[in-house]
Amino acid sequence: MDFGAWVSALTPDELAEPFTFVVDAGGVLRLAPRRSEHVVCAGGEEVLSAGEMSFREESGRWTVEEVSNQSTGYCPDVTSWPAVAEALERIGIARPSGFTHEVVFRRCRSCRELNIVREEDFVCVFCGDDLPLEWNIAELDR
Template identity: 60%
Template sequence: MRYRYVGPAELRDQVVAVDAVAAIDTPASLDARLARRDRGDLVEPLTFVVALDGMLRLAPRRSEHVALAGGTDVLAAGEMTFASAETGWCVAEVTNQSTGYCPDPDSWPAVAGALDHVGVRHPGNFTDKVVFRRCPTCIERNIVRDDDFTCALCNSALPARWNFMTD
């Protein structure tokens, strides 16, 4: 499934160009991206997207997903924490936390495919799954917590199924 950007228009409108260095297509490119960090466990997660070509892109946590994606649709988005492993790097934690794209937890296969392509071990699924829903009444984005499908802004019922539009 493709995820279209659904966050604030002013963030999307600030996107200028995609950082080609952010693309991770080999273990060496991942190592180069993480080289500036301590080789021990990395405490701060990185922002990630899986582009439409299946390529993993990484940026510092405070980066906007839409900027990392160059303003385009993505196959997945969230945050990822890496740890040192005997043979390079592994993913310690990964989540679909992106309020700009609001990806469904069903986006995991795109993340796994991108990591498998680079040869990075991963936990096999999101370590923290975020459930996003758009309120049909006030149209706001919501994060569902504790299985409470109630809009945080207007108290309307949220749908049980993911309901953001895709192309």
């Protein structure tokens, strides 16, 4: 189905909150209601990116209003933006130049807990050890 036709058929309530999104391994954008899990949206498969996305109509054209990489199911790095941009371009949706809200995920190498880094404070909130500066979620999930 054409994206414009699909999104135009949604109710104002459905459009009022962001959607859960993933960009699957084939580069296809998949959307689900916000309360959906990213892993379910992706059918349990690996993804190129994941997060939340909202849309607005602007001059008769749909555009991404806000987009983040907020997904604790996949913990995508902020460097996953190009996959999102390409998926949106493929279906003709206008977009910002990057994530409008970036979430920095790191896993502690000492206690293995997942952390969301705030204000560039790369310290594990669970054990106090330093967190790596580089994205390391996949490295420690093996």
